[in-house]
Amino acid sequence: MRCVLAKLPDKDDKLIKFLKNDLKDLETEKSELVGVFGKTGAGKSSLINAVIGVKDLLPSGNIKACTLVMIKVEANMRKQKYEAEIEFITKEDWKEELNNFHGDKEKGDDQDSVEKLSLLYGEDWKNNSPENLMDERYFEDIPEFLSSGRKTLTSDTAEDLSRELVKYTQSKSNEEDATCKWYWPLVKCVTVKVPNNPLLQHVTVVDLPGNGDRNKSRDTMWKKVVGSCSTVWIVTDINRAASAKEPWEILKESCSLMGNGGECRQINFICTKSDTGRSGNRSEADVRAQILKQNKQAKIDVRAEFNKLEEVKKQFSEECFKVFTVSSNEFLRKTHLDPDETEIPKLKEILQALNDSHSETLNYVSRARGILSLMQGASSREGADIKKNVCKGLQKDLSRELHKVKEPMEEIRKAFEGCLSEGVKKCKSSCEKLLKSVIYPNESGSAFHKTLKCVVQKDGIHKPKNGKSININMKLASCLTDSIDEEFKKTFPNEGNSGSFNGIINAFSLGTEEKKMKKEYKNVKLQLIFLRTEEEKMKKNLKQIILERKKTIYRSLTKTIKEKMKPCYDKAKLFEKEGSLNKMRDAIEKHVRRSKDVMFAQAKDAMMKQLRDLMSDIPEELKSTMQKSIVRSLETYGVSQSIPDVRKELGKVNKHYNYLIGTTVSPDDDAATLRSD
Numbered sequence: 001m002r003c004v005l006a007k008l009p010d011k012d013d014k015l016i017k018f019l020k021n022d023l024k025d026l027e028t029e030k031s032e033l034v035g036v037f038g039k040t041g042a043g044k045s046s047l048i049n050a051v052i053g054v055k056d057l058l059p060s061g062n063i064k065a066c067t068l069v070m071i072k073v074e075a076n077m078r079k080q081k082y083e084a085e086i087e088f089i090t091k092e093d094w095k096e097e098l099n100n101f102h103g104d105k106e107k108g109d110d111q112d113s114v115e116k117l118s119l120l121y122g123e124d125w126k127n128n129s130p131e132n133l134m135d136e137r138y139f140e141d142i143p144e145f146l147s148s149g150r151k152t153l154t155s156d157t158a159e160d161l162s163r164e165l166v167k168y169t170q171s172k173s174n175e176e177d178a179t180c181k182w183y184w185p186l187v188k189c190v191t192v193k194v195p196n197n198p199l200l201q202h203v204t205v206v207d208l209p210g211n212g213d214r215n216k217s218r219d220t221m222w223k224k225v226v227g228s229c230s231t232v233w234i235v236t237d238i239n240r241a242a243s244a245k246e247p248w249e250i251l252k253e254s255c256s257l258m259g260n261g262g263e264c265r266q267i268n269f270i271c272t273k274s275d276t277g278r279s280g281n282r283s284e285a286d287v288r289a290q291i292l293k294q295n296k297q298a299k300i301d302v303r304a305e306f307n308k309l310e311e312v313k314k315q316f317s318e319e320c321f322k323v324f325t326v327s328s329n330e331f332l333r334k335t336h337l338d339p340d341e342t343e344i345p346k347l348k349e350i351l352q353a354l355n356d357s358h359s360e361t362l363n364y365v366s367r368a369r370g371i372l373s374l375m376q377g378a379s380s381r382e383g384a385d386i387k388k389n390v391c392k393g394l395q396k397d398l399s400r401e402l403h404k405v406k407e408p409m410e411e412i413r414k415a416f417e418g419c420l421s422e423g424v425k426k427c428k429s430s431c432e433k434l435l436k437s438v439i440y441p442n443e444s445g446s447a448f449h450k451t452l453k454c455v456v457q458k459d460g461i462h463k464p465k466n467g468k469s470i471n472i473n474m475k476l477a478s479c480l481t482d483s484i485d486e487e488f489k490k491t492f493p494n495e496g497n498s499g500s501f502n503g504i505i506n507a508f509s510l511g512t513e514e515k516k517m518k519k520e521y522k523n524v525k526l527q528l529i530f531l532r533t534e535e536e537k538m539k540k541n542l543k544q545i546i547l548e549r550k551k552t553i554y555r556s557l558t559k560t561i562k563e564k565m566k567p568c569y570d571k572a573k574l575f576e577k578e579g580s581l582n583k584m585r586d587a588i589e590k591h592v593r594r595s596k597d598v599m600f601a602q603a604k605d606a607m608m609k610q611l612r613d614l615m616s617d618i619p620e621e622l623k624s625t626m627q628k629s630i631v632r633s634l635e636t637y638g639v640s641q642s643i644p645d646v647r648k649e650l651g652k653v654n655k656h657y658n659y660l661i662g663t664t665v666s667p668d669d670d671a672a673t674l675r676s677d
Helices: 002-007 014-025 044-052 091-107 111-121 158-169 216-228 245-258 284-307 310-315 328-333 344-357 361-378 384-439 445-457 472-491 500-507 519-573 580-634 647-660 667-675
Strands: 032-038 070-075 082-088 150-155 187-194 203-207 229-237 266-272 321-325
Touching: 002 014, 002 361, 014 361, 032 044, 032 216, 032 245, 032 344, 044 203, 044 229, 044 266, 044 328, 044 344, 070 216, 082 158, 091 111, 150 158, 158 187, 187 216, 203 344, 216 229, 216 245, 229 245, 229 344, 245 266, 245 310, 266 284, 266 344, 284 310, 284 321, 310 472, 361 519, 361 580, 361 647, 384 472, 384 500, 384 519, 384 580, 445 519, 445 580, 472 500, 472 519, 472 580, 500 519, 500 580, 519 580
Parallel strands: 032 203, 032 229, 070 187, 229 266, 266 321
Antiparallel strands: 070 203, 082 150, 082 187
16 A cells, blocks of 8 residues: 555645545554553552563562653554653643742641652752752753653663663662652653564553642643543552552542543453462462462452442443452462463453454455545546436435434433433532532541642642542532433443444445445446445544543533632632631632532533534534545546556455455456456
8 A cells, every 4th residue: 555655646636635645544543541550569560561571661669669650551663672752741830840849848748749859859959949940950861851852761671671761750769879860750651662562562551650640731641541541450469459448449539530431441450469378388289279269259359349339330330340360470480370370361361352353454454445446446437427326326315314313313412401400400409518528528627728728729629649539529510420420321332332322323324335236336336335435434433533522521510510619719729827727618618509500500501512512513524524525436537647557456455355354255256346447
């Protein structure tokens, strides 16, 4: 296909331009994202290294060190080298943090800020203003930060790259040189590229720190990535898999972002260090039996814990939740368990399945076949009257199909309207009680004062270093989201190709496959092949658009509540000194009381508008795309004598296509296809 592209002349011709763009677009691919969550020390890095088969790739945290930035691991498609691309936060972001740090320092608050500043500046931060701390001398080793560029590290081995990466991804441990600078506070994301790794061909594995970040740009990226993961791994130590708070809090707090607000199809709860059953001088058989018994019980306990989580189960069915007990060390040592019993091979199979399901081979060949068919058919001058009649007929078919698309959308609109109306009623009656559960927690006033101050400064959202996330906006919107969760999941499922909107898209057809089998369409067979390809391409693109838009639609409820609550947050930010805790609470409560009669209805209206916009955009996209394709295929015949002869290439691609769809085609049939020009 690259050779075909090279043959096309450099002419100002609409058809030539279209063909060039379509040929270049063939190379576009999208990776499946696998997000990996886990508490420090749970063994995330070791797990990823073992599963992708590169032992020393990601730095493993020691006693005090832990990974603090997002690390993406993907295939290196350009070089036979290990590479790391480091993306920094903006200078403006860091200056804002420095100003906040300066204020915290004056109040004696925020030990986290002190630690960050010490990593970068040593003792200098204590006697310097935020302006002085932006001086370029502090960033001599990372000029890319000042120029808003990206730093690239390259190495021949995974181990060498890992050694260089540590200061960009981890906090220091007690064993490290105290004079060494650590840059993770300035890092937004690191992308590690691995050569010659088939498991990463169409998959990107993302090591995700915690569940959110106090830095705005890192937090925004975190939420975007979590919402784009098709699979999520939650990693925890097997010893407390069912009882440990952090992994379950991650699941509870992120489930709506991954489920109705995202595209996650599967959650894998992974219990690591399953070889901890070794003890004493037992025989190898006894050790193996003990490990396997422990692993079996862990799976039962974790499954039982999942079944208690009603909020999570609204987003994910039991079929979406799987439990694994793994040992990266045992997989490498092969001392007590067979490799399969470590369950590392099962996780490898998951990555391979994602690669296979995302295989672009048939899609590529099908689209190449369509382009070549258009090229060969476009230069033909035969059957001009037939082509005009077919064009008119297809225009009528398009009009009929568009009408069929619009009918079921009205049913979707009515269903959402009803659910949200009920949700508004529940919000009005219970919002004050829900609010009190957040702003009057079971902790002392002095301790909560600082917490609530952080909440209002961040417009209702705060993630403490230890403890649950606080999100007033999400809590207030919970009755609305609860009211539509079931309908939303039915309308926009993440699993498979089902759902109301996907069903509408799947049903759309111009009947080109049936038409090309009929004798009267013999002279436009190539054009119909192209149209069929364009139809499939358009459907795939539309489904991706729907997937992205549904995330925005679902999150719009909380977004609107946040916007409507902002005036009271701004007011509460101003309260200082004695009595400020009660003043902040009072400002928030009064605002909710005054606003509840309109705020929740406005959130409902904002979601319904976005839903109606999507319902309007789908038929418009169908009409626009297929209208252009019909005209392009049937009204451009003979316009360009400079289109190269591609009968030979079309013949080769047809053979590949027929092989991939599993049909047996005789040489005579191939010859007939070539003669149809």
